[in-house]
């Protein structure tokens with residue numbers, strides 16, 4: 001069977017399974033999640049062994065340190081997967097919820113019912129926990145899903161897939177409700193994004209290479225969870241302590257997430273005060289600073305300093321690298337963000353209410369923050385329980401996407417024999 005035939009088979013199986021999932025009651029779906037969590041705890045050593053195979057191969061292939069960290073299925077990551085499933089179980093069941101019932105003059109009663117999207121194709125980075133997060137949210141929301149994770153995580157994803165199928169079967173649900181693509185051939189992605197007869201929506205979590213292919217080939221509708229060229233702007237009226245804490249955390253707490261800061265903008269009146277203090281913090285992590293001329297002069301002597309190029313303002317580093325620019329004030333900051341942002345997450349640090357409100361209103365990104373780290377753009381941090389990703393799109397779902405983003409609303413009408421005049 002070639003990859004196209006294989007993917008067509010997954011599509012047929014997913015479509016069939018989606019009908020059973022849409023009918024399954026909430027307790028049954030929760031049961032599957034509970035069984036999956038128990039299986040993860042039981043087989044943690046098997047998962048670690050599979051992850052070691054992935055890590056050994058990734059190191060041999062020279063994978064960047066930040067992406068190795070992301071690939072690592074640590075004890076904490078295992079615990080977080082289990083905790084995430086437990087939290088998803090505790091979330092209110094969105095499926096079948098009827099809202100907004102109103103009587104019309106005609107006598108009919110109109111409302112809306114929340115229903116699963118159907119079959120969700122998810123293409124994502126080599127982060128093993130996403131396999132469980134995505135499977136958990138899709139099962140909870142009554143969807144079937146085809147998961148195509150990053151190739152570096154293939155062994156761990158295979159092992160996780162077995163546990164998911166065990167949980168589904170144990171709850172009496174179709175094992176094909178969650179199918180992990182068992183191939184690293186990118187042709188599988190090409191097939192997945194061009195089978196609208198089986199797949200209702202594609203959720204791509206990826207960078208520019210994936211975006212280009214999707215734009216070129218996809219015939220299945222998408223909710224794009226794409227690159228994070230995220231900004232922090234330190235305003236002239238910023239609280240210095242908050243500015244230092246936020247700018248350090250947004251870059252250095254973790255380098256790989258799409259919500260990590262990639263460009264720091266500093267208002268000219270405070271640049272001479274802020275930048276040297278920030279440099280001292282970044283130096284503890286050997287962060288490379290790529291600065292425009294004005295910032296470069298204020299950072300003279302910093303050991304990892306380079307001149308920023310036009311390309312730097314458009315680059316998502318996912319590493320200990322940060323581009324830095326001095327701006328006149330909020331207008332130039334928002335102009336820069338409008339030109340270079342991937343419309344993911346931006347933050348302003350300021351004690352000026354009107355500047356804060358202007359930033360919130362005028363910056364066109366999926367999360368806009370005042371005096372908080374961009375790293376908070378996250379489903380769990382936003383109280384969604386978990387996230388399928390962070391959408392850069394505006395239609396259907398924007399920002400961190402949880403359960404509701406995997407459903408849609410259909411109208412329901414109750415009548416007593418009414419007919420239209």
Ligand SMILES: NC(=O)C1=CN([C@@H]2O[C@H](COP(=O)(O)OP(=O)(O)OC[C@H]3O[C@@H](n4cnc5c(N)ncnc54)[C@H](OP(=O)(O)O)[C@@H]3O)[C@@H](O)[C@H]2O)C=CC1
Pocket residue numbers: 123124125126148149150151152184186189190205206207208209210211213224225226227228257258259316388389390391392
């Ligand atoms: N908005 C969000 O929620 C998230 C966004 N991201 C973004 O994703 C990126 C993560 O980095 P990285 O892992 O390098 O992302 P990549 O885009 O390289 O990989 C993500 C997935 O897309 C696949 N892919 C990439 N290019 C192609 C292609 N041309 N054809 C088919 N499949 C392709 C990869 O397959 P393969 O493994 O075979 O390369 C992988 O499964 C960053 O830009 C990050 O910001 C990441 C997580 C969440």
Ligand SMILES: N[C@@H](CCC(=O)OP(=O)(O)O)C(=O)O
Pocket residue numbers: 070125127256257258259375377378379387390
């Ligand atoms: N929501 C996540 C970020 C999204 C994510 O998974 O990003 P990535 O590290 O690119 O796989 C977090 O805040 O950790």
